[in-house]
Amino acid sequence: MTDTTTTAPPRAVLPLPAAAARYGTAVGAVATLASTFLAWTWTAEFPGDLTVTGYPGGLQVLTLTGALLTLLLALSALGIRGLRWLTPGGTTAPVLLLALGTFGTTGYTLGAISYRLGGVVNLEPGAWVAGIASLLTVLCALGIPADQDDETTATGAWARLRSSLRAPAARPATISLPSWAEILLIAVAFGLALYVFTYGIDTEYVELFTGYLILVVLGGIALTKTGLPSRLTALTAKHRTIALTAAFVAAAAFPFTQTNDTYTNVAANILVFATVALGLNVVVGLAGLLDLGYVAFLGVGAYAAALVSGSPDSTIGVHFPFWAAVLTGAAASLVFGIVIGAPTLRLRGDYLAIVTLGFGEIFRITMNNLDGDSGPDVTNGPNGIPNIPDLKIFGFDLGETHTVLGVDLGRFANYYLLMLVFTIIVVTVFRRAGTSRIGRAWVAIREDETAAQAMGINTFRLKLLAFALGASLAGMAGTVQAHVQYSVTPDQYKFVENAPPNSAFLLAAVILGGMGTVSGPLVGAALLYLIPAKLQFIGEYQLLLFGVALVLLMRFRPEGLIADRRKQLEFHENDQLDVPEQRTPTEPAVTKAGA
Template sequence: MTDTTTTTTDTTATTTRHSALIPLPEKAARYGTLGGAVLTAAATFMAWTWTAEFPGDLTVTGYPGGLQVLTLIGALITLLLGLSALGIRGLRWLTPGGTTAPTLLFALGTLGTTGYTLGAISYRLGGVVNLEPGAWVAGIAALLTTLCALGLPADEPDPDATDAWARFRNTLKAPPARPATITLPSWAEILVIAVAFGIALYVFTYGIDTEYVELFTGFLILVLFGGVALTKTGLPARLTALTAKHRTIALTAAFVAAAAFPFTQTNDTYTNVAANILVFATVALGLNVVVGLAGLLDLGYVAFLGVGAYAAALVSGSPDSTIGVHFPFWAAVLTGAAASLVFGIVIGAPTLRLRGDYLAIVTLGFGEIFRITMNNLDGDSGPDVTNGPNGIPNIPDLEIFGFNLGETHTVLGVDLGRFANYYLLMLVFTIIVVTVFRRAGTSRIGRAWVAIREDETAAQAMGINTFRLKLLAFALGASLAGMAGTVQAHVQYSVTPDQYKFVENAPPNSAFLLAAVILGGMGTVSGPLVGAALLYLIPAKLQFIGEYQLLLFGVALILLMRFRPEGLIADRRKQLEFHETDQLDVPEQRLPDEPAVTKAGA
């Protein structure tokens, strides 16, 4: 009995040692991680360079600034996660899932942000000689923190992880979040939801308000690692359970937080970016009806956005409109949505009997036909309707109930400029689209769409009229895109054919819209919104990537398909489809004299 116990203990110790990438005693790894995080945080209060030529003024001793703030935040969160792993009272709630994976990921994020800062200082100022001792201390401390974090035992040790890469991947795994031991009252749960969306608003506002490229790049690095780390802690799983329990309150809190964004801005510089993000996100959510629910690969969806924009531009009183009419706002919106709806039915009726790649090619052709047609309706190559390549400029600002969206208005003591007004208007349209998507997805028609997406032949055999329902999805998605196009035409003052290409450097276009749905998570409400925000915000802030944008975009999609094919925010169905489950082994049938063998063992 003693020998068996000793053998078991030795095996466990060996497994624990092999589960860590760097063989360190557990106490040394834990306290080394804590000490490194404290030293990294302390180094942010020292000067990192001697000149203020580098943006953010990193020359001051006594308080951090610019990129130092990001390093400080990363180090403090790493410290909190490390203390949580020690079981300190009041901090264990931070990690209902695991402790090692989130600690390591935040340590890597802090190291990445710090290393990028040191490299940016050296590159911009002309060498490492421009680094002050505080920068070296921060870099070495962040590296020490990461090395010690790599020595932490995995949350779920795997004895089969023998090589370095397998042990590293095993270290990044986290067990499912433990169920909450304390049941909160309803008001406390609602408060948690409100605080979570408040934090999300602050993070988004901080990112969009970054004044220079270096700060946004450092922010992006920390958010990338931090976002993955948060999923490993298990906190998002608990928050998801709360939002599912209080779904209406969660959606209300989300839109209240979004509506508060213009009130955090002092000018329209970044509100313009936010307004265009909402246009892009709303159109992506409309495409999610077609691709995410019905499973129809549409590569020409941006054409429906263009149909709505052109229809609204023709009837909104532009002096360059060939029609010469001026509809009120609501009539212009209905005109744009109705025009896209008609085009969706006209294009979908003869083409939706196709499937897969054939349907994708036809829709791609429709997108190009629309752009070329708008280009040729100039009075020379065809009737004078759209002014050809010149488009329809000078579209007047909308006026709703005497409220001119092109003028500055003071609301609650805050001056809201033109783009802030359009941002709030677009937010209303986003609410409408989200409501339509939710209602459609949970209805009988929505379940039929999902059945068609999973297996069209089986759905047809069960009595579902697949053609009619696919046409309905196509028409609904087209009308939602046309509705967003009416606002886009007024936000940008003009519409031209070149705005609606399949691929171009600036979204929205069909390729980026489809990527936003896939990146965020098909079939979900928040997935396309998050994916569209990332795909629009990153090129808008990192303008230096220029012509390398599509290359980096392709690399990002390849990595996503490799490591998270279900998207950033995936529903339960996609997670079960793309990842192994922890279901119990089912014993196979056997003869009475045969030993029991499970399917996993077989």
Template sequence: MTTTDTTRATAPATAPGALPLPAGAARAATAAGAVLTFASTFLAWTWTGAFPGNLTVTGYPGGLQVLTLTGALLTTLFLLAGHGIRGLRWLTPGGTNSPVVLLALGTAAVTWYAAGAIAFTLGGLVNLEPGGWLAAAASLLTAVAALGLPADTPADPEHPPTDPWQRLRHSLRAPAPARARTLPSWAEILLIAAAFAVALYVFTYGIATEYGELFVGFLLLTLLAVPALAKAGLLRRVTALTAKHRNVSITAAFVAAAAFPFLQSDNEFTSIAVNILIFATVALGLNVVVGLAGLLDLGYVAFLGVGAYTAALVSGSPFSTIGVHFPFWAAVLTGAAVSLVFGVLIGAPTLRLRGDYLAIVTLGFGEIFRIGMQNLDGISGPSVTNGSTGVPQIPDLELLGYNFGEPHTLLGFEFTRSANYFWLMLIITVVVVSVFRRSDTSRIGRAWVAIREDETAARAMGINAFRLKLMAFALGATLAGLAGTVQAHTVSSIDPEQYKFVEAVPPNSAFLLAAVILGGMGTVGGPLIGAALLYLIPAKLQFIGEYQLLLFGIALVLLMRFRPEGLVADRRKQLEFHETGQLDVPDTDGDTPGKPGLSKAEA
């Protein structure tokens, strides 16, 4: 038997479940609950169409029922894959029961949220039809029974999870053993293409949700389904394949993103995607400053404003006080260059500060920029920016005769203004990602990481910390200015209020910093995912009103508690937050469990 066959044949070890249920009974109850949950989506959940999604139809799932159906189907598939169905074993190359637990909990969360939303919107539980009651009971049965399944190999084999709370934490945090299987190259490329196609479909579904309740349900299921796929080992397998076929993966990612406008029937969703790309690009620029160099910048949105104002003033707006009209390429280069100059001018006198002092200075710069743009109105100061009015009627970009503001037809599809700017912003995002990746892997990038980890030690090793920090600050400012030039033409009107430290709609400095930390500092995918979430959530949860920031804050607290390294973390951050750093030393006297080499008195 070869090494690969041995690895594949080895089943992951298990420990007792968190509930006093025999493994067979827990497995049978989980399967029965999942099947009943699946069947309940074909029944009416309420009697009136006043609740969005048309949940009154029997025999055809709709709205939140589709999410419950998806969760129940995935729970069943992973349950079968982990227990004897050969054709589905590829679904669980890592863990077996932990993915089932997470998917069952996600399905229950969506279903109970739907029942609660129906009762709240329509005025009581009496508005639930038998299908709704069946869905709630069956999903709860599935989640409870899944907690009774044997736990996959725990982090501490001598102390397996003994209650549901520990079982859930184990499902989220315990490492999954990998079982790799060698595939032909063509099959691996097909898997990469399928993974990006699924990611595109999920993103398209989330951004195109028609009402807030459906988006909340989508979030609940996704936030537990993604860790489930990670625990199953699928995400790790896809990551390994993308690293192996890097050029194919980059091409597949670009093609999937470029195909997004083809899947949209509403211009509003494409416009949201354009703003997400702008937000994500600026977050990547901030990731150079915060994630790589470790410089806490609280006024970073000012560099976005510098690029936007520069492009607005030189792009031929009738309200521009300069009165010039640069072509597209010149406006972009001018905006990036002016942002670079501001980055050097602000960084040179301030980057000798560290920590909180640097954060306060950058916060002050952000506010100075906003107030300065407001006062350059010809009354409080020179007439440059029109003050609080800003620069409206910024003309659309035009490149080689292609006007981005006019609709165009391609392959029988008619694309609007938003689709044109989406493709332009996608190209700029690719450029920024390339710059970030090359900077990260370069000698300068390694020096930035050394400064971030310990500036004193880096200086002792001969690194010119001030010069390198100034380079990071200037590079981050340039990338933000580059995105700002496109933002000015996309929104067609800018004013100082768009660049506050905290604003209801991102991008702003607080949300940019949250996107970097939430997604994962020092990574490429982290800020992209964090920016997408932080832009979509306020845009989709407007029906919550004043409770929006409260729920957002609670979500951030929970995420920082259970995944402090971010949604996408590099190996260094995972070790920093989840490893003690102490070697396992045998207990020499055996007197004190858990305190190797110490006596009871010393402990």
């Protein structure tokens, strides 16, 4: 007898001929792209001026970008020579996700035009062409067979859609590039990342940022399905130092792309938030200590710097130079970290979380009470310490505008670059600590403290070290925050508030980005700060949406947006080589001929 394996062909969501679906997707993408050169409305009252024929503007640019990327991936899936490198992993999932992103952005634009101008009668024929063409692209993409079968017996539309959104791992590269070409690819990748971030932060109205968000989210997921990020990750791992240098050069170039300080202010605050989140990542991500009052250490550093800043409202009345103020803020937070950590770090889990939450609230209430009435006059109570002067570093006044390389850098651009230096320091500390003997001991404590203690690790001392290090990093960032915002008040350091940074948002940034990674908290902090800053209309619903987003994240990607290999294996056990795939008892694996 001969064994023959029966394998069902991959299924599509819609029963369309595979070739027709692939070509239909490409044709729909071309039609969508062409529609962006037509007028979508008759009046310029809608922002972005979508009345011009022959020149895309505003949200049309996003639709054009999505359609162009969809077309390129569709042609790559068809095997067009010169484009196959775009999809070393999946082909169906990226095309479908980009088609959905383009349709979502286009549909949102048409809906926004109708809502703002008072009905669909305000849509020009070009808008209808865009809507129909983008919908056609999605329908045809749903007819493309999945890259791989999901090996389940479910036959419903939802099961077929889930199968279509899966993608295989990227194929190994068949061509070895020279080192200079690999470095060039890394530089181009970070340059594109800078452009995408700059475009998003520079959006001038809510509709444009919302469309940008739709396309970037679905486009980003599509990009991961192509397998290109995994190849880029391999290149950055091979040229780690060059990759880090390129990342920070791209970040340093951001102020030079701005014409005013409006959005540089947002970027500077994002860096403050991200740096503090990275410090919390030492405590939570490496050592596994759930700290719900971490924002208090940021406040300690900010208050310490404000008291010695030379502010006329400071009760101490001293003016330290920059380096001394930074050391004062970091040292004050370090001391508080040790004082709070020493008696509490013998607790574990929820008990430690409750104690740290209490510390955060005690700090805020204490700062409120040190007003001369309820206690000594140290912090001016709820009024805080205003009128904090700008920093001067070697005679360089960060509060003044300076011309660098022909570009005028304002106050917030100066503080952005200073905060970037602090971010580099924190990233360096995190990387060195994470790969050191102490870092490995922290990971052992995080995974199983009892087992780590049985292996001879002094768990209390190492937990206290993590707590103190995280506190000092937050205090260092707090010294810059105090000068960026001109003042410090107790209400800035609550456990939860609509606007970050606060303890809840800091912890969420670490979880959202990916615990234990360097880039994860940076990405998470940027998203959690930028989205509320741009979508201010969701202010009263922000915490609700924030909770819903966390629930969805825990359901579909519990390891975070950027996860290390350990977390991926922990949350997706079937990806491990030593875990066999589970089959139902009735599922035949092999059919014997003649049986």
